[in-house]
Amino acid sequence: MLHINDLHAEIDGKPILKGLTLSVNAGEIHAIMGPNGAGKSTLAYVLGGRLGYEVTGGSVTLNGADLLDMDPHERAAAGMFLGFQYPVEIPGVSNVQFLREALNAQRGARGETPLSGGEFLKLAREKAALLRMDMEMLKRNVNVGFSGGEKKRAEMVQMGILDPSFAVLDETDSGLDIDALRVVGDGINTIMRAPHKAVLLITHYQRLLDYVRPDFVHVLAAGRIVTSGGPELAQRLESEGYEAVA
Amino acid sequence: MATLPTTRDESWRYADGAVLANLDPDVLDQWDDFTVDPGETARRVIVAGGAGPELIRVRVSVGDGATAELFGVVAGEAYARLEVVVSLGKGAHFQFGGVTIGGGNAVREIVTRMDHALPDATSDQVIRAVHWGTATGNFLGRIDVARHAQKTDAAQDFKGLILERGAATNARPELEIYADDVKCAHGASIGQLDEGARFYMAARGLPPELARKLLVQAFIGDAFAALEDEDEQARLMDVALAALGDRS
Numbered sequence: 001m002l003h004i005n006d007l008h009a010e011i012d013g014k015p016i017l018k019g020l021t022l023s024v025n026a027g028e029i030h031a032i033m034g035p036n037g038a039g040k041s042t043l044a045y046v047l048g049g050r051l052g053y054e055v056t057g058g059s060v061t062l063n064g065a066d067l068l069d070m071d072p073h074e075r076a077a078a079g080m081f082l083g084f085q086y087p088v089e090i091p092g093v094s095n096v097q098f099l100r101e102a103l104n105a106q107r108g109a110r111g112e113t114p115l116s117g118g119e120f121l122k123l124a125r126e127k128a129a130l131l132r133m134d135m136e137m138l139k140r141n142v143n144v145g146f147s148g149g150e151k152k153r154a155e156m157v158q159m160g161i162l163d164p165s166f167a168v169l170d171e172t173d174s175g176l177d178i179d180a181l182r183v184v185g186d187g188i189n190t191i192m193r194a195p196h197k198a199v200l201l202i203t204h205y206q207r208l209l210d211y212v213r214p215d216f217v218h219v220l221a222a223g224r225i226v227t228s229g230g231p232e233l234a235q236r237l238e239s240e241g242y243e244a245v246a
Numbered sequence: 247m248a249t250l251p252t253t254r255d256e257s258w259r260y261a262d263g264a265v266l267a268n269l270d271p272d273v274l275d276q277w278d279d280f281t282v283d284p285g286e287t288a289r290r291v292i293v294a295g296g297a298g299p300e301l302i303r304v305r306v307s308v309g310d311g312a313t314a315e316l317f318g319v320v321a322g323e324a325y326a327r328l329e330v331v332v333s334l335g336k337g338a339h340f341q342f343g344g345v346t347i348g349g350g351n352a353v354r355e356i357v358t359r360m361d362h363a364l365p366d367a368t369s370d371q372v373i374r375a376v377h378w379g380t381a382t383g384n385f386l387g388r389i390d391v392a393r394h395a396q397k398t399d400a401a402q403d404f405k406g407l408i409l410e411r412g413a414a415t416n417a418r419p420e421l422e423i424y425a426d427d428v429k430c431a432h433g434a435s436i437g438q439l440d441e442g443a444r445f446y447m448a449a450r451g452l453p454p455e456l457a458r459k460l461l462v463q464a465f466i467g468d469a470f471a472a473l474e475d476e477d478e479q480a481r482l483m484d485v486a487l488a489a490l491g492d493r494s
Contacts, residue, residue, distance in 0.1 A: 048449050051441065076451035088446035092464025098450070101460065106451035158450065 001026045001063060001198045002166055008057035009046045016042040018223035019058070024166075029192070029199040031209055031234060034220035035242045040202045041085060043220070044170035047200075048082040049075055062166060076102075077109035081164035085171040087151040090142035095154065096124065098142050099161050106162065127160030131187045148175030156187040167192055168200045173208035185211025206238040219245060250274070260384040260416045262353040265299045265325040277305045280316070284309035284335065291478055292318040292328060293485050294354075300326040308367075310335035317473050319482050320346040320354045321489040329357045334367035342371040343469035345482075347462075347489045349379035349413070355386070360400055362391045362428075368399040374466045376490070378409035388420040391428050398428040406436035407465050409458070462490055 002024040009017040016039045024030050034040050045053045047060065049072040060067040062078055070078060090098065104114040115123065128135050131153050143151050152172055159167060169188070173181060189212060192199045201214060209217075209231065217233040218225045219242065227233065227245060237245050251258040251266055251274070258266065282288045286309065294300045300322050308314045312335065320326045332340050346354040354377075360369045375383030385404045406415030417434035439461055447457035466486055473479045 048445070050445050071454075072445060072448035073451050073453045073457075076449060082449045084446065084449075088440075088442050090443050090446070090461070090464065092467050093460050098447070098460070101456060102447070102450040102452050105453060105456060109451070162450065 001028075002067075002200070003061045004058070005060075006058040007043075007046070007055065007060060009042060009053055009055045011042065011053060015056070016223055017046065020220070020224055022218065022225055024198045024200055026165075026198055027195045028215045029201060029212060030216045030218065031201045031203060031214035032218050032220050032225075033203060033206075033234060033237055033242075036204075038220045039223045040204075040220055041170055044082060044085075044168050044202055047075075047080070047168050048072055073105065074109070076162070076164075077106045079165035081159050081162055081167040083155045083159060083167060083169035083172050085174060087143050087146075087155055089144045089146075091144050093142050094140065095138040095142050096121070099124065099138075099158060103162055124157075124161055127157050130160055130190060131157045132183050133157050149177060149180045152176055152184060153180060153187075156184050156191070160187065160191045163191070165196060166198050166200075168202065170202045171204060172201070173203055173205065181208060182211055184208075188212045206234045209234050257357060257386060257388075260353065260355060260382065260386070260418075261327065262299075262325040265353075269299070269301070273301050277303050279305050279307070280314065281307045282309055282312040282314045282338075285311045287313040287315075289315040289317070289473075289475075291482065292316070293482070294318070294320045294322050294326040294328055295485060295489075296322045296326075297324065298322075299324045301329070302327070303329045304331070306330060306332040306340065308332065308334045308338035308340050310364075311337045313339040313341070315341040315472070317343045317470060317478070317482060318345070318356070319485050320344070320356060321348055321485055322354065323348070323350060323352060325353050327355045327357065331359045331361070332369065333361040333363065334369060336364040337366040338364075339367065340369040341472050342369070342373075343472060344371070344373045344385075345376070345466045345469050345486050346374075346383040346385075347376040347466065347486050348383075349377065349381050349410075351380045353382045353384065355384035357384075357386045359388045360390065362389065362395040362398040362400060364392075365394060365396045365398070367395065369401070370472070371402045372469045372471070373402075373404045374469045375404070375406040375415045376409065376462055376466060376486075377406075377413040377415060380412045382413070383415045384418075385416070385434075386418045386420070387432070389422070389430060389432075391421075391423040391425050391430065393424040395425045396427045398425060398430070400428070400430045402430075402432040403468075404432075404434040405465070405468070406434075407462065408436065408438050409462075459487060459490060463487060
């Protein structure tokens with residue numbers, strides 16, 4: 001699935017990732033935890049291909065293809081989904097139009113036929129129901145006027161509709177109350193827990209991992225993976241802190 | 247016969263001087279009269295989308311208590327100017343939505359003048375400019391409120407979107423207000439496409455051209471928001487977005 005080897009990246013000439021190596025296989029959910037400033041969001045943006053996040057060394061492949069050689073929209077068409085820590089508001093563009101155009105652009109890039117308006121709405125309704133999101137919300141402009149929790153829930157609806165094979169979820173749990181956390185956790189399990197799919201869950205706290213049980217937990221500090229283990233590592237981090245464990 | 251304007255004339259200062267020098271002076275005398283009788287409501291839709299220079303001048307006369315609506319897209323390939331002069335009766339309303347859009351090296355402009363000479367009239371203008379290449383989009387909007395035109399409510403909102411370095415927009419709101427009990431809101435801002443939104447859209451699989459099209463559509467949609475006829479709205483949007491599609 002995803003193989004990151006000795007990845008180095010910088011922002012404005014400042015090195016952030018300093019030799020990060022990580023393999024995520026199909027059927028696995030990996031959690032990356034780490035203190036503020038460790039490079040967690042930088043890793044997400046580098047995998048997404050954001051402008052300004054410059055890769056200075058190493059390699060990343062997704063299903064054997066060179067991910068770093070693809071433009072951001074090509075990465076999406078290749079099966080990658082990046083869940084944003086701060087989903088962007090797009091005034092004047094409805095969720096329905098945005099997601100239908102996005103899905104059909106991806107399908108077109110993969111040589112699949114586009115979904116009709118009716119087919120798309122049926123799919124959208126199904127995924128919105130899964131995340132317990134009112135369909136009326138999807139008719140509104142992308143993330144405009146959504147609360148922090150609604151934005152995260154909308155991200156998961158988007159993920160359900162776009163149906164990626166690999167998801168990088170950057171602090172998807174931030175801004176969620178306990179009930180929303182459960183809904184989002186269930187959504188991740190339902191959408192992404194499959195033998196041909198994988199998830200890289202970037203999180204600051206252990207609490208999401210109560211709902212989405214990771215197969216592997218990694219600690220990212222100063223731009224590198226410093227410790228890896230099973231779910232019990234997250235528990236230890238929560239009780240002992242990053243400094244003691246990493 | 248009219249004298250040819252030059253860019254030394256205030257209301258032509260951002261125009262294309264070379265084109266002005268070659269204008270047929272007769273066109274300056276050609277005004278399209280749009281008159282709405284008292285109490286009536288009427289709409290006019292204008293598209294400047296030709297290959298050669300265009301000068302479209304509309305003289306709007308809105309009767310007492312009447313409503314006139316004018317929507318226009320200036321999307322031609324050469325210098326084009328939509329000029330709208332409006333005189334408002336007592337309690338009249340004028341609604342305007344205008345878009346200049348295009349690339350190349352052309353100047354496209356919308357020039358409006360609201361003449362609030364009588365009380366209780368309202369006017370609302372929404373103008374959007376989207377340009378690339380080395381094109382220029384201008385909006386010159388003048389609002390005159392006479393001493394007796396109390397309770398005038400005149401709004402003017404301009405936003406420019408520059409898609410590439412090299413393109414430009416000029417905005418010149420001009421308000422002359424002699425009445426004391428009036429509302430005149432005006433705003434002008436110029437920016438570029440939001441990088442965060444573009445990355446977000448790309449991360450969902452939208453290629454850059456499609457993301458740009460959606461963002462431009464949302465941006466200029468404001469200018470047509472008051473147009474209730476959805477088919478007309480869609481037609482104007484198509485004209486504007488077609489210009490974006492031809493982008494070289």
